[in-house]
Amino acid sequence: MGNYNETTTNFILLGLFPPSSLGLFLFTLTVPTFLMALTGNLSMVLLILLDAQLHTPMYFLLSQLSLMDLIYICTTVPKMASGFLFGNKSISFIGCGVQCFFFGTLAGSEGLLLMSMSYDRYVAICFPLHYPVRMNRRVCVLMILGSWVMGAVNSCAHTVYVLHIPYCRSRAIDHFYCDIPAMLTLACRDTRVYEYIVFFSIIIFLLFPFLVILGSYGKVLLAVYRMRSREGRKKAYSTCSAHLTVVTFFYVPFVFTYLRPKSLRSPAVDKLVAVFYTIFTPVLNPVIYSLRNKEVLGALRRVAARIHSIAM
Numbered sequence: 001m002g003n004y005n006e007t008t009t010n011f012i013l014l015g016l017f018p019p020s021s022l023g024l025f026l027f028t029l030t031v032p033t034f035l036m037a038l039t040g041n042l043s044m045v046l047l048i049l050l051d052a053q054l055h056t057p058m059y060f061l062l063s064q065l066s067l068m069d070l071i072y073i074c075t076t077v078p079k080m081a082s083g084f085l086f087g088n089k090s091i092s093f094i095g096c097g098v099q100c101f102f103f104g105t106l107a108g109s110e111g112l113l114l115m116s117m118s119y120d121r122y123v124a125i126c127f128p129l130h131y132p133v134r135m136n137r138r139v140c141v142l143m144i145l146g147s148w149v150m151g152a153v154n155s156c157a158h159t160v161y162v163l164h165i166p167y168c169r170s171r172a173i174d175h176f177y178c179d180i181p182a183m184l185t186l187a188c189r190d191t192r193v194y195e196y197i198v199f200f201s202i203i204i205f206l207l208f209p210f211l212v213i214l215g216s217y218g219k220v221l222l223a224v225y226r227m228r229s230r231e232g233r234k235k236a237y238s239t240c241s242a243h244l245t246v247v248t249f250f251y252v253p254f255v256f257t258y259l260r261p262k263s264l265r266s267p268a269v270d271k272l273v274a275v276f277y278t279i280f281t282p283v284l285n286p287v288i289y290s291l292r293n294k295e296v297l298g299a300l301r302r303v304a305a306r307i308h309s310i311a312m
Contacts, residue, residue: 009093011183015083016176016271027084033283034077040286041070044296050306051299057140058124061117062289064144065246068110069282075102076278080176096178097163103177104155105148107254107277108205112147114247115209119143121243122216125236126223154201165189174267179274181258182267195262202258210251217244242288249281 017023044066048054079099083089091099123134162180168188175182180198184191220240227233253276257265290296 010090010171011093011096011178012089012172013079013083013091013176013178014172014174015089016080016275017084019084023084027081030077030279031081033279034073034081037069037073037279037282037286040290041066041073041282044286044290045070047296047299047303050303053302054295054299057135057137058117058120059295060140061113061120061144064147065110065113065117066286068106068113069285071102072106072110073279073282075099075106076177083176091178093163096173096183097159099178100162100180100183101152101155101159104158104180105151107151108154108201109147109151110250111205111209111254112150113144114243114250115212116143116147117243118213118216118247121239122220125220125240151205154205158198158201161194165191175271175274177274177278179270181265182270199259202254206251206254207259210247210255213244213247213251238293242293245288246281246285249284250277253277 017026045063048059048063048066076099079091120135120140124131127134158180162183165184165187166189167183167186170186173179173182173186181195184195217240220236224233224236224240227236253273257270257273290300
């Protein structure tokens, strides 16, 4: 990092892969993964938009999850790929702030949205007769808007702070995107108080929703176990297991990274774990929710048939 002491206001992103044949090999694996995430999430958004039978609260929430993942992976991977391919690891001060803002907004919003999705399944399975009232279109829209707004407000506060910290040390961020904790290590001001604020934000936007989801799904699984219909039980288990898989891949790496004591953190481990919630999770979401969902597969066939008939 000593070779990256900059006198300009730009930051340097040291990246994810080493400049070697191993790094090139890992990079070649990342590109198709990125394209899969891009294609899968965009397809889910369009499919839910085009098929009227998927215009339900569950799928509206799912479309927002896909939209978030779509923007999510575009926030980090293209800049990382550009830095590796062309050697331009520099990112402007404002560019770093924009990346911080979008990353923070999407991370916070997705955490709240996953909690909303768990509430949707909780009501649908535990209180099916009350579902049309508790999860009507207005409630669904408020959940979506609330997730976006709260995530954006929280992220804006953190972004404004990191943009006003005096950076008098190396401007080389040992990460592949502008990660706020990684940036704090470069500050020449004592940031311990702010680090507690970051810790508190992680509890509110990630740990608390995660615990709520686990609690709600405990009740859901108990209700599913009591179902008399074998087909209904199978469908409910499939939906719950799919959502819990997504929840695990999203929350656990975040909680592991940001709630560990600073003394136990290392840049190498942080970057490795970040791959799960920035690259792998956006790939898995559309796969899990489409291949294991008969309604989505049915919608895909209907939309494909409609497009084919128009083309003919």
